[in-house]
Amino acid sequence: MSMKWRLTDRSKMLLKLELAITVPALALMAFSVWNLKHIQRDKNIEAAIQRDFQYVLKIADNKSWRKATELVEPARKEFPNIHESEAKIREGLTRILEQHPEFDYAIVYDKNCHVMVSVIQSNGEHDEDFWERSQEAINSISGWLPIEAGSMADHVRMMAERGEHEPMFYSEWVTQRNRHIYLNGAYFVPPGAGDEAALGIVSFNLDYLRNTFFPAVIKDVLNSKSNALRNEANPPAIMLHFSRDSEPWVASANWDGGKPEVERSSMEAFHDTVWAIKYTGTTVADIGAKFLRNNYLILAALTMLMIGGIFLTYRNISREMNLARLKSDFVANVSHELRTPLALIRLYAETLELGRLNSKEKYQEYFRIIREESERLSSLINNILDFSRIEAGRKEYEFKETDLSELVHSTLDTYRFQIEQNGFTFEENIAKDIPPVNVDREAIARSLLNLVNNALKYSKDNKYIGVSLYRVNGTVKIEVKDHGIGIPAAEQDKIFDKFYRCGDPLVHNVKGSGLGLSLVRHIVRAHGGDVKVESAPDKGSKFTIALPLDQMPRAGMATA
Ligand code: ADP
Numbered sequence: 001m002s003m004k005w006r007l008t009d010r011s012k013m014l015l016k017l018e019l020a021i022t023v024p025a026l027a028l029m030a031f032s033v034w035n036l037k038h039i040q041r042d043k044n045i046e047a048a049i050q051r052d053f054q055y056v057l058k059i060a061d062n063k064s065w066r067k068a069t070e071l072v073e074p075a076r077k078e079f080p081n082i083h084e085s086e087a088k089i090r091e092g093l094t095r096i097l098e099q100h101p102e103f104d105y106a107i108v109y110d111k112n113c114h115v116m117v118s119v120i121q122s123n124g125e126h127d128e129d130f131w132e133r134s135q136e137a138i139n140s141i142s143g144w145l146p147i148e149a150g151s152m153a154d155h156v157r158m159m160a161e162r163g164e165h166e167p168m169f170y171s172e173w174v175t176q177r178n179r180h181i182y183l184n185g186a187y188f189v190p191p192g193a194g195d196e197a198a199l200g201i202v203s204f205n206l207d208y209l210r211n212t213f214f215p216a217v218i219k220d221v222l223n224s225k226s227n228a229l230r231n232e233a234n235p236p237a238i239m240l241h242f243s244r245d246s247e248p249w250v251a252s253a254n255w256d257g258g259k260p261e262v263e264r265s266s267m268e269a270f271h272d273t274v275w276a277i278k279y280t281g282t283t284v285a286d287i288g289a290k291f292l293r294n295n296y297l298i299l300a301a302l303t304m305l306m307i308g309g310i311f312l313t314y315r316n317i318s319r320e321m322n323l324a325r326l327k328s329d330f331v332a333n334v335s336h337e338l339r340t341p342l343a344l345i346r347l348y349a350e351t352l353e354l355g356r357l358n359s360k361e362k363y364q365e366y367f368r369i370i371r372e373e374s375e376r377l378s379s380l381i382n383n384i385l386d387f388s389r390i391e392a393g394r395k396e397y398e399f400k401e402t403d404l405s406e407l408v409h410s411t412l413d414t415y416r417f418q419i420e421q422n423g424f425t426f427e428e429n430i431a432k433d434i435p436p437v438n439v440d441r442e443a444i445a446r447s448l449l450n451l452v453n454n455a456l457k458y459s460k461d462n463k464y465i466g467v468s469l470y471r472v473n474g475t476v477k478i479e480v481k482d483h484g485i486g487i488p489a490a491e492q493d494k495i496f497d498k499f500y501r502c503g504d505p506l507v508h509n510v511k512g513s514g515l516g517l518s519l520v521r522h523i524v525r526a527h528g529g530d531v532k533v534e535s536a537p538d539k540g541s542k543f544t545i546a547l548p549l550d551q552m553p554r555a556g557m558a559t560a
Helices: 002-042 044-078 086-099 128-161 206-223 284-354 360-391 404-421 441-457 516-526
Strands: 103-110 115-120 168-176 179-188 198-204 236-242 262-265 273-279 396-402 425-430 437-439 464-472 475-482 530-536 540-548 556-559
Touching: 002 044, 002 284, 044 086, 044 179, 044 198, 044 206, 044 236, 044 262, 044 273, 044 284, 086 103, 086 115, 103 128, 115 128, 128 168, 128 179, 128 198, 179 206, 198 206, 206 236, 273 284, 284 360, 360 441, 360 516, 396 404, 396 441, 404 425, 404 437, 404 441, 404 464, 404 475, 437 441, 441 464, 441 475, 441 516, 441 540, 516 530, 516 540
Parallel strands: 425 464
Antiparallel strands: 103 115, 103 198, 168 179, 179 198, 236 273, 262 273, 396 437, 396 556, 464 475, 475 540, 530 540
């Protein structure tokens, strides 16, 4: 029945453990895996990075527009009045170009008065290529101005009515010696124009845009506080290319080629150009994959830790439960152990009291039984008292220089008769060269008695007990040998644990408390020695107490 209870107890515990820890933990793990799968499927990480990239590009576009506006504004304010003489206008434009080397040329156009004055940046005078290109551009502009100027001016005025007084921007491609050249400029309504179809135009110098203007914008964007990706160890790389050509026109220093992750056409000032962004040396897909991989790894590690934790908890609880079971067995065993000798003592004492025994031998035998049973009782009680002292950490040893030969011999002497009475062959081998040793007499005698008592208890047909005392190197050994039932190898370690009893007590049917060997080990260790067992089932056992000669605690008291 106790077996059955044990099983249900254990499965109950397992069930609780599983419900309380394993199920929530597993649910958490499963949820995390599901979550990661979800992230993986929906490419959430990639999408988040791309959103950030979009945002950065939007800022880049906006910054380039604002910067271009800031460049044009002072020029616009100083633009000559269209009603002035052509010479005055030319003079005004020349002054503006002198003050603003970032412009290639400036134009004043008035459709009604048929005025079109254009001035080319004079510091480019000796650069034929530049001169030719600028001329080409002005020609192209003068081609479409008569058609477009009206609506362009209206557009500017409309914006001004809305409160936006900024210049507008145009861009176009001109062909110079079979090369397509990007041109970009700003237009606005010049002073004195009123409602007329009149425009002022300045055009940006390409080299200035490429070498100064855009690098500054890019630097600004990458360092900007609003850049969501600013703090990354690997900052993004940005470049600008023309819509018709995917090669970078301007790029940040860390641009390493390859396909951009996100592109955005410029909407504000530099039409026909495209902003592009990516990470250097890696792709967003890689980052997403790496994030997932790391998370899976962490999850796996956590799962391992959790399994380890559950295993440890399970083992601890198991051990506690075992101990609890052993304790309850112990109580049953000890009650029995106490009751049997008491019952015998009472029985024989009552028989003696009646005085009806007819032979002296019978009296003798009954007295002996009573004495032996009371000895058993006191040794059991001594064991229990010792044990409780040890458990409470109050066991004290009184070490004294002792003649071990004499101690072993006299201890066995009180037992010899009983051993032989029980039909045992008894051998005692005590070496002559044993030096005096510092021990607690009573404790060592009790250890020896426990071992001899076990040999008596756990022998069946082959009744033999051998006790030897000898010296090996620096130790003195006390050996107790029997030809009894032996101990399976798997249990040889455990028999020294408190309460532990081999196998099922119902099987070998020998009563005991499970305390004897744990006491022996405790006592021997308190002496700086150790106790070992060699045993084989059905062959017998040999217990050896080894006490070191040199490291013996000095004579006196010691608390264990
Ligand atoms: P007890 O004898 O009171 O059960 P012990 O601590 O002395 O407790 O021994 C623990 C267990 O070791 C015993 O229950 C027994 O199964 C086993 N054992 C001890 N000594 C011997 C022996 N000499 N031969 C076989 N088994 C032994």
